[in-house]
Amino acid sequence: MQFLEKWIEHDYNPFIIFDANGKVKSLNQEAQYLLGEVSTKEIFDIAGAYAAITYGFKTTILDLEFGSYRFYGITVGYESEEEIGVKLYKYATQKFSxxxxxxxxxxxxxxxxxxxxxxxxxxxxxxxxxxxxTFPDLRLQIDGFTKLLNKTYASFQHAPKITTKLSLKTGEHIRFKEKKYPIFTILVEGEGRDRRFELDAQAIAKTINCIVHFKEEQIIITSPLISA
Known part of the structure; x- marks a missing residue:
């Protein structure tokens, strides 16, 4: 693998090249994770929608969201009818300190x-x-984590239905002091989310090294999985 190829492979942003029929010809590591949350066809269709009218490259600023991924821009390029490339630009996210x-x-x-x-x-x-x-027993700062969950559920106290999803983030981990830790998420979803609890939830999350992300009808808690 040449230096440029290695650079693309380890880019923070997903990069995909499709053939004329929408089949993936090549992609980097970040794009593999992305395609775990969105269909190949959907990305191919978006590439076609934002491609330049004539051969060349076109960058568009826009807001896209797929699962846990959010993007603020897209570059689409093609020099023939045989293949088309797309690069998506991720919003910066909070990191575990x-x-x-x-x-x-x-x-x-x-x-x-x-x-x-x-x-x-x-x-x-x-x-x-x-x-x-398949989750093992975990090591958590139970008091803080319980407070964060309670604030999360309080945010949906008027929802007719609340869904809680517990899962591992496929292919993602954090490395700290030569150790690798999987990452898990708790997604809570319901209608009519009360935004008044956001600041309190963020403050609690910082004290227990979690990341909390708010969407219109969802709250997503992300944390390293440390086995007991």
Missing amino acids: TIAEYGEPVNIYTLLDLCISATSTGQNTQFKKEFDP
């Missing part, structure tokens, strides 16, 4: 169930759970 291997061992399913049970008391809200069943 440290990894704290202290904390108390806890069963994440039990912790979530306790927070859901506390939230559901006196409410008619329907709760749905979609949990990856």
Whole structure:
């Protein structure tokens, strides 16, 4: 692999080259992760929509979102009808500053169930759970993490239905002091999210080295998975 190819392979932004039929000819590492959350056809269709009218390269500033990915721009280039390339530009995201291997061992399913049970008391809200069943016991700062979950569920206190999804981020990890840690997410979703809890949730997340991301009807908590 030449230096330029290595540079593209390790680029922070996803890069894909398609043939004329929308089949992927080459892609970098970041694009592989992206295609785990969005279909190849959807990216190919977007490339066609933002390509220049004649051969060449065109960069467009826009707002795109696919799963946990958000982009602020796209460059599309082609010099023949045989292939077309696309590069998407990611918004900068929060990063984990440290990894704290202290904390108390806890069963994440039990912790979530306790927070859901506390939230559901006196409410008619329907709760749905979609949990990856393979999680080991984790080390968490339980008090802070429980407060963050409670703020999260309080944000959806008027929603008729709240869905909680627990999963690992496929292909992603954080390296700290020569160790690699998987990353897991807790996604809570419901209608009519109350934004008044955002600042409190962000403040709590910082104290326990989590990242919390807010969408219109979702709150996503991301954290390193440290086995107990």
